[in-house]
Amino acid sequence: MASRMAAAADTEVQIITGNQAMALAAKRCRVQVVAAYPITPQSQVTETLSEYVAAGELDAEYVNVESEHSALSVCIGASSVGARAFTATSANGLAYMCEPLHWAAGARLPIVLGCVNRAMAAPWSVLNDQQDSMSQRDAGWIQIFARNNQEIFDTAVQAFKIAQTVSVPVMVCYDGYLLSHTVMPVDVPSQEAVDTFLPPYTPHTILDPADPRNLNQVTLADPRENEKGVLCHGYMELRYLLEEALEQARDTIIAVDEEYAAAFGRSCGGMLWTYRSEDAEVLLVAAGSLASEASVAVDALRADGCKAGVIGVRAYRPFPKQELIEATAPAARVLVFDKSLSYGNEGPICGDVKAALYGSGSHPAVHGYIAGLGGRDVRAAELAEAVRRDAAKGAVAPTEWINCRI
Amino acid sequence: MSYFSSTSPGGICEIRWHGRGGQGAITSAKYLAEAAYRAGFRGVTSQPSFGAERRGAPVTASTRLSPEPLRTFCRVERPDVVIVLDETLLDCADATDGLEDGGWLVVNSPCEPGAIAADGRFSVATADATAVAAECGLVVAGAIMVNTAMLGAVARATGLVELTHIEETLRDKFPEAIATRNIEAARAAFERTRL
Numbered sequence: 001m002a003s004r005m006a007a008a009a010d011t012e013v014q015i016i017t018g019n020q021a022m023a024l025a026a027k028r029c030r031v032q033v034v035a036a037y038p039i040t041p042q043s044q045v046t047e048t049l050s051e052y053v054a055a056g057e058l059d060a061e062y063v064n065v066e067s068e069h070s071a072l073s074v075c076i077g078a079s080s081v082g083a084r085a086f087t088a089t090s091a092n093g094l095a096y097m098c099e100p101l102h103w104a105a106g107a108r109l110p111i112v113l114g115c116v117n118r119a120m121a122a123p124w125s126v127l128n129d130q131q132d133s134m135s136q137r138d139a140g141w142i143q144i145f146a147r148n149n150q151e152i153f154d155t156a157v158q159a160f161k162i163a164q165t166v167s168v169p170v171m172v173c174y175d176g177y178l179l180s181h182t183v184m185p186v187d188v189p190s191q192e193a194v195d196t197f198l199p200p201y202t203p204h205t206i207l208d209p210a211d212p213r214n215l216n217q218v219t220l221a222d223p224r225e226n227e228k229g230v231l232c233h234g235y236m237e238l239r240y241l242l243e244e245a246l247e248q249a250r251d252t253i254i255a256v257d258e259e260y261a262a263a264f265g266r267s268c269g270g271m272l273w274t275y276r277s278e279d280a281e282v283l284l285v286a287a288g289s290l291a292s293e294a295s296v297a298v299d300a301l302r303a304d305g306c307k308a309g310v311i312g313v314r315a316y317r318p319f320p321k322q323e324l325i326e327a328t329a330p331a332a333r334v335l336v337f338d339k340s341l342s343y344g345n346e347g348p349i350c351g352d353v354k355a356a357l358y359g360s361g362s363h364p365a366v367h368g369y370i371a372g373l374g375g376r377d378v379r380a381a382e383l384a385e386a387v388r389r390d391a392a393k394g395a396v397a398p399t400e401w402i403n404c405r406i
Numbered sequence: 407m408s409y410f411s412s413t414s415p416g417g418i419c420e421i422r423w424h425g426r427g428g429q430g431a432i433t434s435a436k437y438l439a440e441a442a443y444r445a446g447f448r449g450v451t452s453q454p455s456f457g458a459e460r461r462g463a464p465v466t467a468s469t470r471l472s473p474e475p476l477r478t479f480c481r482v483e484r485p486d487v488v489i490v491l492d493e494t495l496l497d498c499a500d501a502t503d504g505l506e507d508g509g510w511l512v513v514n515s516p517c518e519p520g521a522i523a524a525d526g527r528f529s530v531a532t533a534d535a536t537a538v539a540a541e542c543g544l545v546v547a548g549a550i551m552v553n554t555a556m557l558g559a560v561a562r563a564t565g566l567v568e569l570t571h572i573e574e575t576l577r578d579k580f581p582e583a584i585a586t587r588n589i590e591a592a593r594a595a596f597e598r599t600r601l
Contacts, residue, residue, distance in 0.1 A: 015440045015450065148477075178479040182453040183436050185443055185475075292477045377481045 010190040011264075018179035021149045021186050022088065022114045022172070023048035025156035027058050028194040029112075031086040033078035035063040035071040039093040040126040041176040042116040046088055068093040072100040072113070079109035080207040080215060084160065084200075088114035090176060091132045092121055098136065105140030105242060107216050108204065110163030110170075112156065113141075117288065117339075118176040119374040127375020128176040130287065131340040133316075134348050136171070140242055142249055143316040145287040146174040149184045151268050155314075157194060158256045158268070164201050165256070166249045168242070173316070175289040175339075177375070189264055197263050246318045253315050271320035273312040274327055276302065280309030282387055283328055283364075285353060286337040287313040290372060294337065296380035301387055308387060313349060321356040328357065334366045335390055337383065337402070341370060346399045365395045371402040378402065418449070419566060420482045421469040424501040425491035428461040430553030434491075435467035437557060437579070441571040442471045449476035464499040471566060487564055490514060491535070491552055496522070512563050512599075514552050519600055531563035533599040535591075542591040558592035562599040569596055 016024070022045050026034070034053070036046035052058035061078075065071045068089050075085035089097060094115055104111050115133045119125040133143055142162060146152040152174050159170040174180065189197075207215055214226075223234045233241070254270040261267035275295040277283060282301075284294040291312035301308040311327050313320065328334055338347025345351060350368035357366065367390055372378040382402055421438065425431030432454045439452040449472030459465050468482040486509045490501050493515045502511055502524070509528040515521075516537065519530040535555035544551040557572045572592050577585045 013443070015436070015443055148475075175479075177453070182451050182479055183439055184451045185448070289479050293480060296478050379480045379483075380478060 010193050011187050012190075013185050014188050015183050016149065016186050017044065017181055017183050018146075018149045018152045018174050019044035019116065019181070020048055021153040022156055022174070023052070024186075024188060025153045026086045026112075026114075027052050028189070028191060029086075029157055029160045029198055030084065030195075031058070031060050031112075032083040033061045033063065033075065033085045034087065035065050035074035035078070035085070036087045036089065037065055037068045037071050037093060039068070039090050039118075041118060041128075041180045042088050042090040042093070042114065044180070045114055045116070049086075068096040069100060072097045072104060072111070075111045076100055076104050076107065076109055079104075079111050079203070080107070080205075082201065082203040082206045085109075085111050086113070087111070088116065090116045091118035094132045094136060095120065098139070101136055101139040101141065103216075104169045106238070108167040108242070108245070110160070110167055110201065112159045112163055113169065113171045114156070115143075115171050115173045116176045116180045117173055125374040126176075128178055129339040129373045129375070130173070130175070131373075133171060133173045134340040134342075137317055137348065140168070140246070141317065142166075142168050142170040142246065142253070144170065144172055144253070145291075145312075145314055145316060146172065146179070146268075147273075147289055147292040147312055147314075149179055149182070149186050150266070152179065153186050153188065154260060154264070154266055154268055157189075157198065158253075158260050160201075161198050161256050161259075162249065162252050165252050166245045167204055168245050168249060173288065178289045187264075187266070193263065197260065250315070250318050250320075253318075269312065269314050271315045271318075271323045272327065273314055275310040275312070277309030277311060277327055278330070279307055280331055281307040282333040282335065282390070283309050283311055283331045284335050284337065284383060284387065285311045285313065285349065286339075287316060287349060288339070290337055290339055290378060293378055293380050294383050297383035297387070300380065300384045306387065316349070319352050319356065324353060324356045325360040325362055328364055329362050331364045333390060334364045335369060335387060336366060337369045337371050337378075337386075339370075339372045341373075350399070365393070365397075367393055367397050368399040369402055370399060370404075376403060417473060418476070418478070419471040419487065420485045421471070421487040421489065422482050422485040423467040423469070423489045423491070424495045424499055425465055425467075425553070426461075426495070427459050427463050427465050428549060429491045430551055431465055431491055432467040434553035434557055435469045437554070437572070437575050438469045438560065438567070439471070440578075441557070441561075441567040441575045442469075444571040444574055445567045447471045447473060449474050451476050451479065453479070464495055466499075485509065487512065487560070487566075489556060489560055491556060502528070510563050512556070512559050514556055514559075529563070529601070531559060531599055531601050533559035533562075533595045535559060535595050538594045538598065539591050542587045542594065544587060544591055554588040555591040555595040558595035558597075559599045561592075562596045563601060569593060
């Protein structure tokens with residue numbers, strides 16, 4: 001039972017885990033269908049939601065399924081008939097959703113998925129890194145990282161609004177155990193306040209037995225007329241529109257965060273957040289709780305006279321290209337800390353940062369670091385030490401692994 | 407205060423709990439975080455040691471307290487306070503590993519603090535939480551639940567929170583009759599803590 005302490009008039013502070021924050025956000029967003037399969041460290045999200053449903057606190061259909069593939073497929077069906085649908089998973093569970101992940105995005109269904117970031121097997125690990133969601137970055141979903149439990153709640157509420165505004169599903173990513181199992185204070189807005197912020201979901205197309213139609217039928221290479229003689233898009237046009245929606249989602253992500261700040265007094269930063277970056281000569285870039293840890297390293301570096309700052313990647317897809325160009329403008333060096341790998345290349349965020357800066361006129365040295373795979377602890381002191389060592393590197397340097405004892 | 411050590415950045419107090427699976431170390435680590443929020447700390451976190459846990463085996467949990475919201479979530483390696491729910495863990499789990507100079511070791515033990523083997527770098531407090539909990543009827547399926555009594559001992563030894571903050575937290579957690587027994591245990595342990 002979470003503790004409830006009065007804060008402002010229509011909010012209360014609860015000392016809760018990241019998983020509880022996610023479940024509570026889904027409840028506040030009045031999800032109508034929940035389908036999930038248990039997997040560590042996500043299980044507490046759907047356990048909590050099932051308790052809400054069983055207690056009559058949440059008027060939702062809780063669908064027990066035999067796999068993650070079915071969990072997301074149920075959400076696809078639910079969303080197609082006009083219900084607000086939610087699921088959550090981790091690691092191999094997300095991998096098992098791979099096929100319906102692409103389907104949900106292609107069908108333009110505003111499903112929200114809580115991805116509690118965990119290392120991929122083999123070998124088995126239940127502990128944290130970000131390989132699971134990174135490996136699904138090209139599925140056509142919006143991916144947003146949270147850096148603490150408050151941001152998990154706030155981002156989840158925002159995610160439902162973003163998803164239904166642009167008709168693209170949203171994955172809310174947060175670090176397993178480090179956030180999912182750690183309690184911290186979360187300011188929880190009232191049901192009435194969230195109802196005012198988040199309008200009901202109005203589907204773009206509805207699957208209705210009384211009005212039969214084909215949804216996502218076989219689509220050929222070129223546009224062709226449907227049975228009513230209406231010229232319809234080919235596959236390529238539909239893909240163009242999905243990409244256009246992801247690109248346009250930048251404005252929506254920023255606008256929804258601004259609306260949220262106006263309503264609740266807290267901003268998550270829009271596409272990215274920064275910490276002491278305005279005059280920074282060296283910038284640390286990371287996503288999720290690792291970026292939060294980096295802000296502690298920056299305090300130590302600043303105390304030693306090193307002008308350091310942090311860029312926290314919040315939206316990973318769409319990628320915050322323009323914001324990165326602007327935020328890195330004063331820096332001579334950019335260190336990117338990835339909790340995952342694009343094997344045979346480098347950390348995925350590092351590669352994306354380099355690509356974003358190419359041709360922008362901003363040419364800091366960008367150096368990649370791999371940290372915290374499979375639950376390996378990452379301390380602020382190690383990040384600060386990496387920054388000090390980095391000063392000796394040239395413009396181009398191989399990826400360095402932090403605290404890898406090989 | 408000595409337990410806001412210079413090695414913990416930003417005036418963070420770091421606390422590590424040692425217990426055996428089923429004793430409630432993880433739960434009381436959370437309760438302490440809540441009590442500290444009631445005491446005015448704005449940054450409070452509590453986390454279990456990550457990985458597999460099983461009944462009877464040594465487990466650890468941690469609590470961090472700070473005047474400002476916390477931005478660090480890594481493992482606690484240099485605690486300012488170590489709380490031990492089972493005295494045998496002092497030897498087999500190396501419970502005082504990394505404990506800061508000038509910190510506190512709070513042990514569930516019937517012995518005087520001087521009888522706890524320590525090298526003088528930190529202060530030692532003891533409370534017979536097992537006896538207190540048994541007197542208060544905190545027995546679940548034959549196991550004596552010492553964790554809430556230990557919260558009283560921690561309040562007495564470290565002064566991080568007041569008894570009232572613990573009482574408010576426990577009242578929020580349990581039905582009234584059970585809350586009352588746990589609060590009695592915390593109060594009694596507070597009174598009977600030896601420094």
